[in-house]
Amino acid sequence: MNKQPLPPFSGDDTECVKCGNVGAYTNYRKQGEPIPGEIAFGGGPPERLDRVCARCDYTWAEACIPSSEATA
Ligand SMILES: [Zn+2]
Numbered sequence: 001m002n003k004q005p006l007p008p009f010s011g012d013d014t015e016c017v018k019c020g021n022v023g024a025y026t027n028y029r030k031q032g033e034p035i036p037g038e039i040a041f042g043g044g045p046p047e048r049l050d051r052v053c054a055r056c057d058y059t060w061a062e063a064c065i066p067s068s069e070a071t072a
Pocket of ligand 1: 016017019020054056058
């Protein structure tokens with residue numbers, strides 16, 4: 001087992017850990033849907049939000065918000 005829990009969604013003004021830019025795009029990914037250009041193995045990655053740095057295109061995954069907050 002090498003599954004690591006995803007960090008919580010950090011909002012629109014999150015900071016890129018690679019270049020320090022504040023601001024990242026967000027792309028929803030379904031259960032099993034890999035990052036574009038990468039190959040999913042096994043059951044694939046969990047449902048998540050892929051964050052893409054607005055400056056350097058670094059991509060990282062964050063957890064979807066709890067459903068109780070998803071009413072907006
Ligand atoms: Zn960046």
